[in-house]
Amino acid sequence: MAGRVIVITSGKGGVGKTTTSANIGTALAKNGHSVVLVDTDIGLRNLDLLLGLENRIVYTLVDVVEERCKLKQALVKDKKNPNLCLLAAAQTRDKSSVSAEQLKKITDKLKKDYDFILVDCPAGIEQGFQTAIAGASEAIVVTTPEMSAVRDADRIIGLLEAAEGIESYKLLINRVRPNMIKSNDMMSVEDVENILSCQKIGVIPEDTGIITSTNRGEPIVNNEKSLAGKAYINVARRINGEEVPFLDIDEPKDLVGKLKKFLSGLGKHGKEQ
Amino acid sequence: MIMEQYTEENTYVVDLGEINSAADIIFNLSSLLDNSEARNKKICLKLGNVDLNQAQILSIKSLINGINSILSSIDTKSAETEKVALSLGIIVSNVSPENITEVNPEIPYKTAEEFKNETHTEVQEEIKETEVQEHNENQETSAEESVNTESVKREELQNTTEEQVPTEDKAQVQDELEVIFGSDPAKTSIFNMEIPEDLYEEKEGITDIIVPEQEYTKEDIELESFPTKYIKQTIRSGQVINYEGNIVIIGDCHPGCEISAFGDITVWGVLSGIAHAGSAGNQKARVRALKMNAIQLRIANCYSRRPDSLNTVYIEKTNSFTPEEARIINGEIVVFKIND
Numbered sequence: 001m002a003g004r005v006i007v008i009t010s011g012k013g014g015v016g017k018t019t020t021s022a023n024i025g026t027a028l029a030k031n032g033h034s035v036v037l038v039d040t041d042i043g044l045r046n047l048d049l050l051l052g053l054e055n056r057i058v059y060t061l062v063d064v065v066e067e068r069c070k071l072k073q074a075l076v077k078d079k080k081n082p083n084l085c086l087l088a089a090a091q092t093r094d095k096s097s098v099s100a101e102q103l104k105k106i107t108d109k110l111k112k113d114y115d116f117i118l119v120d121c122p123a124g125i126e127q128g129f130q131t132a133i134a135g136a137s138e139a140i141v142v143t144t145p146e147m148s149a150v151r152d153a154d155r156i157i158g159l160l161e162a163a164e165g166i167e168s169y170k171l172l173i174n175r176v177r178p179n180m181i182k183s184n185d186m187m188s189v190e191d192v193e194n195i196l197s198c199q200k201i202g203v204i205p206e207d208t209g210i211i212t213s214t215n216r217g218e219p220i221v222n223n224e225k226s227l228a229g230k231a232y233i234n235v236a237r238r239i240n241g242e243e244v245p246f247l248d249i250d251e252p253k254d255l256v257g258k259l260k261k262f263l264s265g266l267g268k269h270g271k272e273q
Numbered sequence: 274m275i276m277e278q279y280t281e282e283n284t285y286v287v288d289l290g291e292i293n294s295a296a297d298i299i300f301n302l303s304s305l306l307d308n309s310e311a312r313n314k315k316i317c318l319k320l321g322n323v324d325l326n327q328a329q330i331l332s333i334k335s336l337i338n339g340i341n342s343i344l345s346s347i348d349t350k351s352a353e354t355e356k357v358a359l360s361l362g363i364i365v366s367n368v369s370p371e372n373i374t375e376v377n378p379e380i381p382y383k384t385a386e387e388f389k390n391e392t393h394t395e396v397q398e399e400i401k402e403t404e405v406q407e408h409n410e411n412q413e414t415s416a417e418e419s420v421n422t423e424s425v426k427r428e429e430l431q432n433t434t435e436e437q438v439p440t441e442d443k444a445q446v447q448d449e450l451e452v453i454f455g456s457d458p459a460k461t462s463i464f465n466m467e468i469p470e471d472l473y474e475e476k477e478g479i480t481d482i483i484v485p486e487q488e489y490t491k492e493d494i495e496l497e498s499f500p501t502k503y504i505k506q507t508i509r510s511g512q513v514i515n516y517e518g519n520i521v522i523i524g525d526c527h528p529g530c531e532i533s534a535f536g537d538i539t540v541w542g543v544l545s546g547i548a549h550a551g552s553a554g555n556q557k558a559r560v561r562a563l564k565m566n567a568i569q570l571r572i573a574n575c576y577s578r579r580p581d582s583l584n585t586v587y588i589e590k591t592n593s594f595t596p597e598e599a600r601i602i603n604g605e606i607v608v609f610k611i612n613d
Contacts, residue, residue: 043511054528055568055578079581091529092513 007136011152013123027236029084052217062090100134107135170201202235296503315345499536
């Protein structure tokens with residue numbers, strides 16, 4: 001069976017495309033699938049950092065395209081999971097170094113040997129975006145519950161619908177803060193879904209652990225306690241066709257809140273005595 | 274481009290008075306790193322007309338601190354340098370070479386220039402055998418007499434070759450030789466050793482202090498003949514520097530940059546990117562940096578990467594640096610702390 005090529009895109013920068021790519025890729029590989037992550041953000045690569053593979057990169061996507069090395073040579077194996085590979089972007093070049101046809105050739109080749117090929121798309125709607133979606137048949141649109149990100153996601157969905165190769169696209173809502181939604185300071189997940197009229201594949205809560213994991217070069221799905229990590233694992237299972245109920249990201253916060261109240265009550269009581 | 278070095282009790286004087294560019298000063302100073310005599314000393318720096326700015330003086334200072342020495346004073350002809358040095362609290366004094374030779378009659382350290390002149394004299398002597406004998410006899414006698422022969426020899430030298438006679442008094446050198454080797458002529462015959470003359474040819478831009486026992490391979494000579502590129506800027510992510518020679522960078526090299534050179538790479542700052550020395554295959558090429566934090570080091574056809582255990586994200590920005598050098602040993606890249 002040929003592998004699936006999924007592009008992870010957003011339009012707006014900084015909403016978590018790369019984090020999503022790294023975590024979904026790691027989660028899929030953990031479930032026993034063979035996965036290649038392709039970083040197409042040439043000149044501003046970050047995916048290698050998130051996976052902690054920065055020091056292992058010798059050949060890059062551009063080297064493959066310009067035939068300085070074989071495709072197999074450029075695939076960097078993950079430290080922990082042998083199922084996961086990274087095809088890094090060149091840092092010293094720019095987006096024009098790889099054309100849409102060239103990337104399509106590479107993803108078509110990878111399809112034969114791997115179950116999933118996740119393409120991390122650069123921000124923007126220019127050549128880099130067009131290149132990244134060229135080989136893909138599915139897309140995940142990452143957005144945050146902010147007006148600007150939602151607008152850009154809308155634009156991207158329009159472009160994806162117009163693109164030839166893309167057969168389906170799903171929405172991933174990142175950095176959701178249940179408390180702010182409750183106090184009406186943030187759009188709810190439903191609002192975003194309604195505005196974009198697009199089916200969601202995952203809801204990821206805001207998690208400070210993401211920053212730590214990025215800095216350490218260790219995807220957050222490896223941290224079993226993290227809520228965001230659990231949410232990403234669920235997304236990976238949904239990609240694989242399983243039906244997984246959406247994580248109730250509200251409840252634990254409430255529990256903690258309740259616990260806090262309970263504890264602070266105790267403390268006051270103690271002082272009075 | 275003469276770099277003269279004298280040692281007196283605890284002070285070490287580096288004379289860069291005839292060097293006219295900041296790049297060459299820094300290049301010459303970097304050879305201090307290899308010189309164990311300069312460690313744990315007070316360093317007096319003698320500069321010529323070069324204008325150095327605050328950043329340059331600070332980096333010179335940090336290099337000297339890196340070899341456990343202190344920059345005690347600077348002697349300069351440039352008002353600009355003087356001003357900056359004073360603002361940094363460095364003593365600006367006048368250290369003329371005459372003063373030093375008076376204070377310090379013993380000069381154990383020989384520069385390439387001195388060495389060269391001595392061997393030239395020796396070549397002259399071999400032609401005239403009688404003179405050789407006379408010379409040996411004189412060594413056995415008092416030092417005063419050797420002054421006479423030396424002065425005669427100097428005249429001949431001036432007549433026959435265009436070589437400049439060193440400013441040092443030959444008699445003094447002769448005295449030292451007696452101190453070092455004794456007056457036994459058999460021992461002084463070290464100077465009759467056959468040394469290929471081209472070994473002492475002064476390569477442009479580099480005056481190296483040559484140890485006679487050192488084996489010179491093709492690669493060494495190739496390294497010396499390379500031109501040097503001097504870059505004074507921070508090399509940022511995505512920037513690539515390729516050069517068919519040596520590269521000296523004054524500034525940091527951030528992660529994501531790539532530096533590749535046919536010869537050596539010297540970074541006066543933090544090296545965090547990818548460095549490839551000897552990219553044309555020279556196994557003797559080296560990578561030096563005040564702080565070695567490189568993601569990958571490549572020398573000739575060898576490759577090594579930064580250990581995963583090192584925290585890749587945070588680069589300590591401190592004032593204390595331990596200069597490090599990477600070179601190939603038995604087919605592997607090894608990084609040395611220059612202090613050790």
